[in-house]
Structure formats: C-alpha cells, structure tokens
Amino acid sequence: MEIAVLPKLTWRHPATLALALAGGWVFHMLHLPLAWMLGAMCATMFAALLELPVVTRTRPMRPPFAAILGVTLGATFQPSVFAQGQSLAVLLVAITASTVLCGLAGYQYLRRVAGFDRITAYFAAMPAGLQEMALQGGQAGGDERRIALIHACRVSLLVIFVPLLYGLIYHVDSQKTPLMTRTAGDIAGADWLWLTALAVVGWGVARRLEMPNAPMIGPLLLSASVHLLGWTEASPPHMLIVVAQVVIGSALGSNFVDTKWSLLWQTLRHGLVLVPILCGVCLSAAAVAGPLVGQSFGVVFLTLAPGGTTEMSLIALALHADVALVVSSQLIRILLVNFGATSLFRLRR
Template sequence: MMGVVRADIGPMVLALAAGAAGAFGAQAVSLPLPWMLGPMCVCTALALLKVPIRGPMPIRPPMIAILGIMLGSGFSPEMLGRASQWAVSLAMLGAYVATVGALAYPYFRRVGGYDRVTAFFAGMPGGLNEMMLVGHAYGGDDRRIVLTHASRILLAVLLIPIFFRLTTDIDMSNRSAFGVSIDEVSLKDYAILATCAVVGVPVAKLLRLPAALLIGPMIISAFVHLMGWSASQPPREIVNLAQWIIGTVIGCRFVGVARAEIFRVLRISVGATAIMLAVCAFFALLLHWLVGMEVDTVVLAYAPGGLAEMSLVALALGTDVAFVATHHMVRIILVVMAAPAFFRLSARWNKGRDRETRRE
C-alpha cells in the first residue's frame, strides 16, 4: 500500500506543478478565474497527451471543506429579509431539472448512442459521483457517465466565465475580488470557521447529504454567519489555493481514458451542455420577467456547472454567493433524491409498454 502511495506522489506533484504553471500563465494573459481555469486546461491537455499525472485526491477533501466554509460566509443576517424572494426561483428548480432531463435524455440516446440507463443518468444536471454510483447500480456505463459529467463541468466552467468576461466589465483575473488578505482575518474567526468543518462534515454524513465535504461545512458556516457570530471574508489566498486544487483535479479526471473516447464524449457533451445552458438562459429570463431577478445571478444559480465552481464564479463577479450556492445545493439534493426514483418509475412504465407491445 505504501508503495502505491509513494508511486502516486510523483504524478501528483507533476500535476500540481503543471496546474500552478497554468494558473500563472492564465493570469498573465488575463484569463477569467485563472487559478481554476489555468490548472484545469493544462491538466486536461496533459491527460490528452498521456503525460503521467494524477489528481491530488488526498488533499482535495480539506480544500472542498474550506470552500464550503467560504461559501457559507456569503450568508449574513441582512439576507434573512431577502430569503422570501428566493421562493419562486427555488420552486422552479424542479421544473428546470425536469426540462433538462427531458431534453438531454433523447439527445444522449439518439446523438450519443448511449444505452437507456447511461443516457438517463448522464443527462441529469448534477451529482457527478452520485449519478455515477446510482447509474452503475442500475446497469449503466459508469465510466461514460462520469466522463460525460466531467465534460459538462469542464465546458460550463470554461464557457460561463469567458461569457461574463466578454459581456461585463468585471475583471475576473483580479484576485482582489475574492475578499480580504489572509492576515486580515483574526485568530478567533479562524477558530470559528475551522469548527464549521469539524462539525459540518460528520453532521452531513450522518444526515446522508450529498457532497458532505462541501455542503456540511457550508451549512454550519452559513448558520454561524446568519447568527452574526462571525463576519469574516474568505481570504483570497485560500480561495486561490482551493481553485488550484479543484482545477487540477478536474483536468486529471481525463487521465487513463483513451484519447478517442475523450474527444468523442467531449464532442457529444458540447451539444448536451449547449442544451442545458439554453434551458438555463430561458429560466433566467423567465424569472427576470416574473419577479425581476438579475439575469446574471440566476444564470450562475441555474448553470449546469459544479456547486463549488459556479460559486467561485459568483465570488469573482461579486454577485450574491449565498443565492447561487443555495440553489446549487438544492439542485444537487433534488437530482440525487429524484433521479433514482423517477428512473425506477420510468423503467416500470417501459417494461409495461414492452409487454403490451409483445401481446399485440
């Protein structure tokens, strides 16, 4: 076991070094979110070139927990008065998920050539690990499911910041957008925020919440900030560190997959991501028309990217991080809870229809 761990250290260090180089390079050319997109793009390219890299998975959990704490810090006592305004957009998340699934499923079946199970769980807008595990349990191709979701996240995280960079005057390559410096947070606040991770992770696991490492600390941190026990901002150095690790891990998800399969799934995922983004834009415009919500904020809240990644974009844009993070958390929970149940119902319906067809 120790030999395997030691053998992985070199490829992990190489991936992190490449990711750091990508971050500095992306920052030099003013790419939006350089500390996440730079490592992500460089490590994806190295994976395609079969360079022996490996995602730094052992250090990912604490980074995810730190990010959850930072997302929770976006909540404040003042937002309690605005929470009722979220009711409509949260209620429409179910319609959004259903619409995406209804459009993505036939796309993956007819264009991608996926089998029924794989197409269903690949078309769900969220829950990469959960959809892979449940899809595999029902007989789907778990490798293709996770590769499709990884491609969706890759494309969404790449395209959405670039879109905002081109359509707004916000410089997302400016690290000062991510709050205060690390020496501006008091030791008391650090102790309070660290406690959020220590308490949040086991509580989320006990409650069987999806993405427990992220959602647990986020919920406890949100509670702490809503109660006014801490008002500390996320230090930008820690945000950059989290982006670096997350971007490197995303790029390394393609390691070990045949180049032809990666290009094939990426090609298919371009169409699927375009469908999801179109549905996202439709709901953003609809909510703007119904209740006057800002289109940019709703796009980030409904975007088919990861909770962590889209929340980082929200931080960069200076939009309502609590709004964005809460919607993504609800979306993930909704997908994880509803997708397996709906698949079982549709499977029974298909079996009944097949029996009727055979009788005829």
C-alpha cells in the same frame, strides 16, 4: 466525527499540483475570470490528454479543499439574505422546471441520438455532480466511464465558457473580489478556530447524514448558518482560497487521465451538443424568471446553470454576483437531482 483521510501520495501528486499551479498563474497573469481554477483545470486536462507521465488523478485530494471553499461561500451569507425569500420561492419553481426539462432533453438526446443504453443515458443526462451520478449510475448497471465523461465534459465546458463570456459581457475583474483580499495576518486566532470548526464539523455531520458532496455542502451550510446568526464574520484568507481553487481545478482536469482520444471524441462531440441544449433550457427559464425575481438576467442564469455546485458558486464569487442567491439555488438543484431523480429511477425499475 469520522473524516475521510487523504489517499497515499506519490511523486505524481505534487507534480500534478505544480503543473496546475503554473496553469493558474498564467491565467492569473492574463487577468482571466476564475483564473486559478480555470488555469489549473486546463493545464491538467491537456497534460492528461497528452499522456504526460507526471499527471495523476487528484480528485481524492479534493475533499479538504472543497471544505475550505464551502466555508468561504458560506461566509457570503448575511442577514439580508432573508429578504430574498420571495426570490427564492420564484427560483424554486424555475429550478424545478429547468432541471426536469434538462433531464428530459438530455435523456432523449443521449438515448436516441448518441445511442446510450437506458441507464447510462438517464444518469448522464441528470444535471448533478459527476461523482454522485457516476457512482449511482454504475451501481444501477450503467456505463460508469461514459457517465463520468459526459458530466466532466459538461462541467468543464461550462467552467471554461461561462466565466469568459461573463467577463466579456459584464467587464468585471475577478481578481478584486472582497473575499480574495484577506491575508492570513488579517485573521485573529479565535477566527481561525471558527474556520477550522466550521470545516471539520460541517463535513463530519454532512458525511454522517450521507449528504451529496458532503465535504463542501456540510461546511457551506454550517458556515452560512453561523454567519447569518452573526456569531462570526471570519472567512479564509486569499492564499488558502487560491490553493483550494488550484486543487479543485486539477481534480477537474485529471478526470481525463487514461482517457483514450477515441472515447473522448465520441463523448465530447455529444457533450458539445448536449451543453447548448441544457443551456438553452436554462436561458429560457432565466428569461422568464428574471423579471419576477428582480435580479439581472446574468445572475438568474447562474442560479439555474447546470454546472457543478462548487464551480458555479465560485464563478458567482469571482464575478461579484449575488453569491448567497446563487449558492442557495445551486444547492436546491443538486439536492433535487440527487434525491428526486434517483428515487424516480428506483420507482421506474
């Protein structure tokens, strides 16, 4: 399998990661939800906006660590997930409806109020991954930088506020998640082989199939399949998950490198309006779907929340939500947008 290699590293990469690690440690000591990723993101983002010379983009370093998180999230799938078929069927309708409504509402706001051109507004409004939408929007002739900034603002705001609000409302301690208590010594040699194979093979196959967010989704799907079949119960150790969260957080924060304050404010002020609009749509859908699914309102909202698949799934893991249900729903949403929205755009042209 052909796997992308890491880019050439400079002294700024370890410096950025050290800064991100420090931010994660501070948030961890404050017992904030999703501390390592949230702290790493905030530290890197503020350093980037202050134009500190030690900060550089770490997004190219994200794929291997996204694969680790994919394997981790896949390990939460157990045979009992099959009993949730009816819930997923109901959620499929809610996901489709909320995704379409989010796209329509976002497009109307960005086109008519923010004044974005048609292509930029379309791809910036889609509740999918930053990288995929920015790339496809740029190829279609849109403003790739604005698309990326809108998505970065959307995901960043959700990653900041959703864990904090959930922590206040549900009073959970994200430091005590079961998967976050395993040490390297708890994992047998055969299990290490399983974990490595799941990450490498899952990523390679997904990349060959040109799946969106292949480094995470491929290992996640393969890990979920293997754990559902009962072939292994292995999951990555706590320290590896922490490192992966720090890298993911630094990648989110470093999206703001070389961003001028004027452009950031122009984009952020629209993001500050757009995120409540999208959340309002998803909250309404969660209120309707919740009683039909038989899950708490908080869990159902996480299944519909228009954040990144990796980030929303990690929030579910940290907050002891039904991770398998949230991951499955987020995958459906991301695949729906990546394949449905882009195909629709091509047809409209």
